Amino acid sequence: MAAPRSYHHGDLRRAVLDAAIEVITAEGPGAVSLRDLARRAGVSHAAPAHHFKDKAGLLTALAVEGYELLAAAFGQALGAGSARLEELGVRYVRFALDHPAHFEVMFRPDLHHRDAPELVAAQERTGRVLRDGVAAMPAARRGDDTGLATIAAWSLAHGFATLWRGDNLRRLVADRAPEDLFRNTAGLLFGERG
Amino acid sequence: MAAPRSYHHGDLRRAVLDAAIEVITAEGPGAVSLRDLARRAGVSHAAPAHHFKDKAGLLTALAVEGYELLAAAFGQALGAGSARLEELGVRYVRFALDHPAHFEVMFRPDLHHRDAPELVAAQERTGRVLRDGVAAMPAARRGDDTGLATIAAWSLAHGFATLWRGDNLRRLVADRAPEDLFRNTAGLLFGERG
DNA sequence: CGACGAGTCTAGTCATTGACAAGTTTAGGG
DNA sequence: CCCTAAACTTGTCAATGACTAGACTCGTCG
Numbered sequence: 001m002a003a004p005r006s007y008h009h010g011d012l013r014r015a016v017l018d019a020a021i022e023v024i025t026a027e028g029p030g031a032v033s034l035r036d037l038a039r040r041a042g043v044s045h046a047a048p049a050h051h052f053k054d055k056a057g058l059l060t061a062l063a064v065e066g067y068e069l070l071a072a073a074f075g076q077a078l079g080a081g082s083a084r085l086e087e088l089g090v091r092y093v094r095f096a097l098d099h100p101a102h103f104e105v106m107f108r109p110d111l112h113h114r115d116a117p118e119l120v121a122a123q124e125r126t127g128r129v130l131r132d133g134v135a136a137m138p139a140a141r142r143g144d145d146t147g148l149a150t151i152a153a154w155s156l157a158h159g160f161a162t163l164w165r166g167d168n169l170r171r172l173v174a175d176r177a178p179e180d181l182f183r184n185t186a187g188l189l190f191g192e193r194g
Numbered sequence: 195m196a197a198p199r200s201y202h203h204g205d206l207r208r209a210v211l212d213a214a215i216e217v218i219t220a221e222g223p224g225a226v227s228l229r230d231l232a233r234r235a236g237v238s239h240a241a242p243a244h245h246f247k248d249k250a251g252l253l254t255a256l257a258v259e260g261y262e263l264l265a266a267a268f269g270q271a272l273g274a275g276s277a278r279l280e281e282l283g284v285r286y287v288r289f290a291l292d293h294p295a296h297f298e299v300m301f302r303p304d305l306h307h308r309d310a311p312e313l314v315a316a317q318e319r320t321g322r323v324l325r326d327g328v329a330a331m332p333a334a335r336r337g338d339d340t341g342l343a344t345i346a347a348w349s350l351a352h353g354f355a356t357l358w359r360g361d362n363l364r365r366l367v368a369d370r371a372p373e374d375l376f377r378n379t380a381g382l383l384f385g386e387r388g
Numbered sequence: 389c390g391a392c393g394a395g396t397c398t399a400g401t402c403a404t405t406g407a408c409a410a411g412t413t414t415a416g417g418g
Numbered sequence: 419c420c421c422t423a424a425a426c427t428t429g430t431c432a433a434t435g436a437c438t439a440g441a442c443t444c445g446t447c448g
Contacts, residue, residue: 110221110224148379160353169345188346189346
């Protein structure tokens with residue numbers, strides 16, 4: 001960082017991505033400017049374009065990274081043998097809160113190149129991981145239609161995470177940690193009884 | 195439209211809002227430009243600022259309008275005496291699909307002036323309507339904690355709507371109309387049995 | 389009836405931005 | 419050792435958001 005950069009940065013791609021994550025986390029995707037990111041990385045204003053082509057390209061790369069992180073976090077939970085569907089949801093919520101910038105960009109198709117092959121691949125892979133996770137749950141908890149159960153679980157976790165991040169839930173319930181709150185919410189719907 | 199405008203537009207505020215809705219529906223909020231909206235309305239590039247102050251101000255106004263539309267749609271469902279919780283969710287999903295621009299902006303705090311009083315008021319009012327709607331349901335369907343049940347229902351509907359709009363659900367299930375699919379999804383979780 | 393004042397709109401300007409085009413430097417394989 | 423491809427720079431252009439100052443117009447009050 002303090003070292004006077006040679007002509008080549010070394011890992012500009014990562015540096016720009018990290019700077020973007022920082023900006024998005026603080027001010028949202030609208031505040032991202034390629035020129036600003038370049039400044040932060042200490043390179044000229046046109047350098048980032050060489051790695052991402054576009055502003056949309058940069059955000060696409062971020063989304064891809066996000067889908068991969070999510071799949072990893074989820075696969076890890078499955079590997080640990082969590083047999084409870086709620087725990088998978090908790091992982092999802094935690095991902096959204098731990099990686100707000102990625103989460104933000106992932107579900108904002110208007111910000112990236114919708115059909116970049118790496119993006120589509122990452123989305124499909126993650127979708128499969130989610131579905132497999134739900135399928136691995138004891139049948140009693142999910143009915144007989146895995147696709148539908150996946151949609152239910154995903155919708156619940158995704159909606160919760162989104163609304164929480166948007167500050168829409170605070171007014172409905174006394175101060176509580178989001179993960180616990182989600183556990184209760186999911187328990188209400190997926191538990192043995194209503 | 196064909197009439198040669200006099201100096202005063204008549205209802206520039208509405209014209210700009212409508213143009214914004216059109217643009218956002220087609221290309222997302224990132225594609226909104228005050229100057230473009232001004233052009234579409236046939237006024238000078240600085241005119242819109244007089245009604246909304248800011249770009250963020252414009253989007254804030256849109257969000258407020260969205261919260262009001264949602265509360266109206268929801269209140270209407272309650273007035274019609276829909277006793278089924280799923281139907282309230284269906285209303286929510288339908289709102290998101292019928293008013294994509296509003297829906298988009300409503301839940302994107304980084305795009306508007308988070309604590310504009312009209313916005314906060316609209317959010318609170320809508321939150322109350324949602325909560326009251328859930329509270330009006332037969333107790334068996336929602337457990338004993340209204341706040342938690344509201345969060346559950348809202349999260350499910352919101353997540354479903356968001357994921358559907360983002361095209362994330364298509365891969366999980368055979369082609370189906372979103373409203374029916376949501377009915378099934380909600381039935382899986384809120385129905386008498388799993 | 390006429391002036392005036394607030395609200396509405398125009399015209400002009402500035403810094404910033406995304407995208408593009410050309411040129412420069414560097415690293416690493418042949 | 420060279421030479422090509424990748425990484426980066428410099429320069430430029432149209433578009434944008436925000437701001438300022440001024441012009442028009444309508445309703446109201448004298």
